Amino acid sequence: MIKRQFIPFGDVKEKKAIIVDSMHPNGLVLSHWRGAPTPAEVRDDTSAAMVLHALRLNLPGLDLPYVTANHFDIDGFVGVWSLLNPEPALENEELLRLMAHIGDFRELDLNHPLAGEALKLVCWLNTRERDMFYAPFAADESEEKEAKRCVDKFRYFLREFGRVLQDPDWEKPVWEEEVADVLIGYRDMYKPDTKLQRFPDLGLIVIETQKPVHYYALFSRTIGFDIVLTCYEGNRYELEYKYTTWVDFASRPTLPRISLKPLAAQLNSLETSGYTWTADSLTETGPLLRLEGKDLSRMERYDHPTTREIHTSSIPAEEMKQLVVDYFREKYAGIAPKRYWSWEEVKELNKTIGR
Known part of the structure; x- marks a missing residue:
């Protein structure tokens, strides 16, 4: 099995890569961005779901050794992590798909059997991102600056996420406040x-x-x-x-x-x-x-x-x-x-x- 490596988005000009949740002509694009040239057979609502679908199909182009994205968010991160960790990604496919959907579209359905675990993981990512780095869109109004600054986020979360995925409760002090906030609001929405x-x-x-x-x-x-x-x-x-x-x-x-x-x-x-x-x-x-x-x-x-x-x-x-x-x-x-x-x-x- 090919061993892939995450690279900064700026490097994709010289290194052909799998481009997640972004667009660039030098590689295989797996992105739900409007107009992205994603192969029709893996089209899905989130970019991460496209990645997981591509892994299951062993889509041509997945033999590229590099993976990149031009910004950090939950959908893009899940897609990048899955390409670097294909076996555990496919073992947890439904959970990862749900994380990407909640992160991007903000639609939480607690009737889903994996919603609680997905919410913990999403809120862990949110909290760590905000506390250790910067909030979404806080880098700058410039996409170029985000593409450079998000590299540190990717490196940290690519290293730590697998451990938390195994048991989110190990990190309960990190996610519990936001999860509680969500659940209180969720209750209000059904009053x-x-x-x-x-x-x-x-x-x-x-x-x-x-x-x-x-x-x-x-x-x-x-x-x-x-x-x-x-x-x-x-x-x-x-x-x-x-x-x-x-x-x-x-x-x-x-x-x-x-x-x-x-x-x-x-x-x-x-x-x-x-x-x-x-x-x-x-x-x-x-x-x-x-x-x-x-x-x-x-x-x-x-x-x-x-x-x-x-x-x-x-x-x-x-x-x-x-x-x-x-x-x-x-x-x-x-x-x-x-x-x-x-x-x-x-x-x-x-x-x-x-x-």
Whole structure:
């Protein structure tokens, strides 16, 4: 069996490699990034799942001696670790697939028999990453700087993860605080005073709940949906596209992203609180529409709703919900869901329907 080695992303120019959760022409790409030239026979929702599928198929190109990625996150790390440790990876395939899904899409389903173990491992990675290195998107706005700085993360976790995978409880003091936070939020999401309204034709779900919770808890109620309007007590709102619409999502068709900026302008025409509605670019990993969102860094936007202030709007909840539903119903009129939208198609569509 070939012995593979992790290399920094910058080295892939000279060394042909397996490229995980990233893109580069010099090697075999196993990535769910939109437009990535991943072989069709291993397409899946996460990059790690593609890697595991490729290992099972012994996909041509896996004989390359080097593995790389241009950023560190749970999905990419699981994919890289699996290529360097193929036998234990395939022995733990379902658990690793679940880790990648929770890490990337933040959809936790505690009914899955391995969800508890996956959550411990994901929270161990999250906590160690934040405490020993830096939080996601904190390296810099520059992808090049992240590609260089993430190497230390990979080296540490590639060395330590196998030990923790064998028994996550060895590291309980590391993960227990975040796991507890997730479970408390998960319980809140299933309380009677948390209300859901689903609009499957729009890919939209509206969640009314008392207070912000950890994303793994919040998005536990959003499986199968791509747009989330969260309405908290006191007329506090956030609207966001999930990461499911940034990647080439394989398991189901999706609608294309529509710019949220015209909706922000419409809300500003009604808002009397003194705050301003802002919307991120549709190419952001998880675009947010919120009051005073322009001051958030990428790191803050990526972080959990519990970590950012959510301002009170003058717009009543029922009116807010109706405005959002009407906006998407108008914009998506005549557009059918499909798999594998290209960014060119998405941008052209937004020009056609008007920003």
